[in-house]
Amino acid sequence: MLDGQGANARGVFEGEFILEVDNVRKEFPGVVALDDVQLKIRPGSVHALMGENGAGKSTLMKIIAGVYNPDRGEVRFAGRKLDIRTPLDALNSGIAMIHQELNLMNTMTVAENIWIGREPKNGLGLINHGEMARMTQALFDDLNIRLDPAGMVGDLTVAQKQMVEIAKAVSFHSDVLIMDEPTSAITETEVEHLFRIIRDLRAKGVGIVYITHKMNELFEIADELTVFRDGKYIATVDAKDVTRDDIIKMMVGREITDMFPKVDCPIGETILEVKNLTLDGVFEDVSFTLRRGEILGVAGLVGSGRSNVAEAIFGVVPASSGQILVDGKSVQVTAPSVAMSLGMGFLTEDRKETGCFLNLDCIENIQVALLSSGRVDNRGFVNQREVNRLAEEYSAKLRVKTPNLAETVANLSGGNQQKLLIARWLLTEPRILILDEPTRGIDVGAKSEIHRLITQLAGQGVAVLMISSELPEVLGMSDRIMVMHEGHVSGFLDRAEADQVRVMELAAK
Amino acid sequence: MTSQDANFERAAPKAHRKMPAEVNILLVLLGIALVFEVLGWIFQGQSFLGNFGRLKIMILQVSVIGIIAVGVTQVIISGGIDLSSGSVVGAVAMVSMSFAQSSEYARAVYPSLTDMPVIVPVAIGLLCGAAAGFVNGWLIAYTKIPPFIATLGMMVTARGFAKWYTKGQPISFPTESYAALGQGMMPVFIFLIVAAIFHVAMKYTRYGKFTYAIGANAQAARVSGINVEKHLVKLYIVAATLAALAGIVVAARGQTAQAGMGTMYELDAIAMAVIGGTSLTGGRGSIIGTSIGMVIFGVIISGFTFLRLDAYYQEMIKGVIIVVAVIVDTYRQQKRGKKS
Numbered sequence: 050m051l052d053g054q055g056a057n058a059r060g061v062f063e064g065e066f067i068l069e070v071d072n073v074r075k076e077f078p079g080v081v082a083l084d085d086v087q088l089k090i091r092p093g094s095v096h097a098l099m100g101e102n103g104a105g106k107s108t109l110m111k112i113i114a115g116v117y118n119p120d121r122g123e124v125r126f127a128g129r130k131l132d133i134r135t136p137l138d139a140l141n142s143g144i145a146m147i148h149q150e151l152n153l154m155n156t157m158t159v160a161e162n163i164w165i166g167r168e169p170k171n172g173l174g175l176i177n178h179g180e181m182a183r184m185t186q187a188l189f190d191d192l193n194i195r196l197d198p199a200g201m202v203g204d205l206t207v208a209q210k211q212m213v214e215i216a217k218a219v220s221f222h223s224d225v226l227i228m229d230e231p232t233s234a235i236t237e238t239e240v241e242h243l244f245r246i247i248r249d250l251r252a253k254g255v256g257i258v259y260i261t262h263k264m265n266e267l268f269e270i271a272d273e274l275t276v277f278r279d280g281k282y283i284a285t286v287d288a289k290d291v292t293r294d295d296i297i298k299m300m301v302g303r304e305i306t307d308m309f310p311k312v313d314c315p316i317g318e319t320i321l322e323v324k325n326l327t328l329d330g331v332f333e334d335v336s337f338t339l340r341r342g343e344i345l346g347v348a349g350l351v352g353s354g355r356s357n358v359a360e361a362i363f364g365v366v367p368a369s370s371g372q373i374l375v376d377g378k379s380v381q382v383t384a385p386s387v388a389m390s391l392g393m394g395f396l397t398e399d400r401k402e403t404g405c406f407l408n409l410d411c412i413e414n415i416q417v418a419l420l421s422s423g424r425v426d427n428r429g430f431v432n433q434r435e436v437n438r439l440a441e442e443y444s445a446k447l448r449v450k451t452p453n454l455a456e457t458v459a460n461l462s463g464g465n466q467q468k469l470l471i472a473r474w475l476l477t478e479p480r481i482l483i484l485d486e487p488t489r490g491i492d493v494g495a496k497s498e499i500h501r502l503i504t505q506l507a508g509q510g511v512a513v514l515m516i517s518s519e520l521p522e523v524l525g526m527s528d529r530i531m532v533m534h535e536g537h538v539s540g541f542l543d544r545a546e547a548d549q550v551r552v553m554e555l556a557a558k
Numbered sequence: 559m560t561s562q563d564a565n566f567e568r569a570a571p572k573a574h575r576k577m578p579a580e581v582n583i584l585l586v587l588l589g590i591a592l593v594f595e596v597l598g599w600i601f602q603g604q605s606f607l608g609n610f611g612r613l614k615i616m617i618l619q620v621s622v623i624g625i626i627a628v629g630v631t632q633v634i635i636s637g638g639i640d641l642s643s644g645s646v647v648g649a650v651a652m653v654s655m656s657f658a659q660s661s662e663y664a665r666a667v668y669p670s671l672t673d674m675p676v677i678v679p680v681a682i683g684l685l686c687g688a689a690a691g692f693v694n695g696w697l698i699a700y701t702k703i704p705p706f707i708a709t710l711g712m713m714v715t716a717r718g719f720a721k722w723y724t725k726g727q728p729i730s731f732p733t734e735s736y737a738a739l740g741q742g743m744m745p746v747f748i749f750l751i752v753a754a755i756f757h758v759a760m761k762y763t764r765y766g767k768f769t770y771a772i773g774a775n776a777q778a779a780r781v782s783g784i785n786v787e788k789h790l791v792k793l794y795i796v797a798a799t800l801a802a803l804a805g806i807v808v809a810a811r812g813q814t815a816q817a818g819m820g821t822m823y824e825l826d827a828i829a830m831a832v833i834g835g836t837s838l839t840g841g842r843g844s845i846i847g848t849s850i851g852m853v854i855f856g857v858i859i860s861g862f863t864f865l866r867l868d869a870y871y872q873e874m875i876k877g878v879i880i881v882v883a884v885i886v887d888t889y890r891q892q893k894r895g896k897k898s
Contacts, residue, residue: 397778404778405778406770406841408774409771413774416767417768421768431762
């Protein structure tokens, strides 16, 4: 361990790179996750790490954080070889990481979460809660975060939790801060806030590794960028020397010309009508219609009630009042099974919590909705051969990358998990498809594939309700856009009149 | 697939199966049996496996609890636990026996209801079990209390009921046809039938697929259109009904019913499931695995008896085995997670 060195390396350190990854190789049974990659981070810079899902970014981050040991190569920090065996070693050495998934304890307070394991003690060796609250407040003031240090983390929104994670990472005063898709769960305003924090840290000499799939963020914040593809190092370039298309070309090895391949398709009769839908305390008076072949985008800040409306329509948490009409007939959607019998499908926002069966294999993940729809049922017995055939067909169509469909889903990348979940719903041949953040945390290649697929489905007459926090996606994909603000519909925009500014005006009011 | 695409990424992933996890457990069984075989020759100067009489008794001993383990396995796969099975065995043994008494016996519990056809006490017993399971399942599914607490409540209540039923008096003198349910190798046959039925149900029907899905991620299962609550009620009914069946067999085998029957059976049944590879965190396990777990359990007990090991040691070692099985399962899960 580099005791003492870590926290103060800034100022003392004179070299060019604060963190150097040299020819690191890592193999897992059957796959080479990293094939002699390199990554060099300068102090006081933001270095973006880009690559498709499965490119090896997360594996490398886990090596730096001490979760894995590399088979070959080394990681040097401030010019010295690092021997990191646990995440705690990494922190002590001056490397802090914000993981893609939140790692907070919901039943503890904000302050307890931030200082866990490093709590200030009083004379008796007991935790000094007053001091801890003061430290938290000072940290929040510094970062301009407005949260109650004594509040329960479980009561916070996802975006607020993300800010707590960021504050926690900053509180280590590390020389290197790694952020793995920190903006995947937060809205534009909070992204701005995060960027201010990042610029601040950069000015203080911190080297920041920023993993993202979002191009516009990249150009806004990154100084340099490194691209990985299929576990291989492709290039490191200055962010100002490249264009968006250059990066995409490096990432996927081919050109993706049309990111949002929306084609106009005939829009048919109204299939879903929602009237004055209300869930007390969450959203109110939501009304809209959805027609065959139409893609209705739903924009709004996180917490505006978008996902709750989708959950109410699908019967996950039924609305307290209001009406849902399918094919003009009023229906009572009391459970997801009811929604499915009406021809609905629902891709949820949270892959891990409400989507995947991580311990089960691909087939078991794909088949579940089809089985519960009862379509392949033979007096309770499952026609497994037919189900397997369908699963194979759809995972080929969606280009799911997995050695075979008996692979445990936990071992697949996020993008491939998402494709499996989409396959799950396509198997049920829905007429109304509700997609909540269909491309969250997915690489460019998979993203454009999913977009193409959504358009295709609309072309086949499926009515699509698509919720997304990514404005370019909403603008690029939707025929119409419904904007929500604090539980209310604040307006509708047609494809022709919609632009970033108009949507944000309605969303933020 | 029709064409083999040269490009790996485009080639359709196949639905081929890996080697079943049960093979490992089977190897463990063989290993343990061989150890006893060797120890047998060293310390007793005779073969452990060569004595079919002993193996028969061993299988007979574990089959009754094996019937319970088949149900408990399903509950554990769904992410739950059932602590009430042992008490259900006791309660059902009492109730069922009270409707199975022979008229030759002067002090029957229901003197006017003697010499009933065997179907009557069996049906009543199974219904009692189903009722207990319904209460378990309903509490867990609709009041959302943890399965541990709901079935712990049933465990105490059913045991109390068994004692209250005849104020602690044993019930004896069943009809011949009832007693036949526990004679000879009958318990083994009953176990085999039950295991076969639920092996098929878990592997080839929606019932089984839903059970795994709920255990792996109940929320995702619900969003995928599974009526999770209803399914949980079904599972606990199945588990308690199988415990009731075990209770009937136990009473028939002993030709008497006592309120204390089946004490600790729930833990032995859980142990069999866990040894057989059922994951206590839900989502994984199988009836075949549990059946092998049952035999492992039997081999160990019978092996220690064969080596003339003190019964007290046996019990202590049983505890150690359960913990070791869970450690192995946890280790396997960690290995699985590391790959991601």
